[in-house]
Amino acid sequence: MEAKFVACYEASNQAIWLRNFVSGLQLMDLVKRPLQLYCDNRAAELYCKSDKSSVIETHRIKFLVIKDRVRNNIVSVDNISTSHNIADQLTKRLPSKVFLEHVAHMGMTNPNDILV
Numbered sequence: 001m002e003a004k005f006v007a008c009y010e011a012s013n014q015a016i017w018l019r020n021f022v023s024g025l026q027l028m029d030l031v032k033r034p035l036q037l038y039c040d041n042r043a044a045e046l047y048c049k050s051d052k053s054s055v056i057e058t059h060r061i062k063f064l065v066i067k068d069r070v071r072n073n074i075v076s077v078d079n080i081s082t083s084h085n086i087a088d089q090l091t092k093r094l095p096s097k098v099f100l101e102h103v104a105h106m107g108m109t110n111p112n113d114i115l116v
Contacts, residue, residue, distance in 0.1 A: 004041035008048060009062040011037050012075045034073045038080035048077040 015035040022028065039045045048070050069075045086102040
């Protein structure tokens with residue numbers, strides 16, 4: 001859970017930087033809604049949204065920052081299942097059907113060429 005939580009923190013840093021960069025170019029209006037992050041770890045997602053503190057001290061500042069960003073509607077952290085998380089194929093062993101579907105959704109192959 002801690003690793004996923006730190007990944008949410010790092011992803012939120014990158015997303016905020018990218019949003020600020022694009023708005024600085026003045027090519028489009030500033031996006032007012034929260035930046036949506038997807039996390040496949042339910043415990044990390046719930047911890048981001050909770051107001052309870054933890055005894056984990058290793059990444060204390062990161063824990064406080066991401067909770068503050070969620071509380072202030074800068075980012076939202078939502079759960080995503082393996083069936084919808086196309087990045088899972090890069091980190092997890094998946095059934096061949098799910099793997100091939102993820103490959104197709106990443107644009108690495110033509111969906112019509114998949115033999116299931």
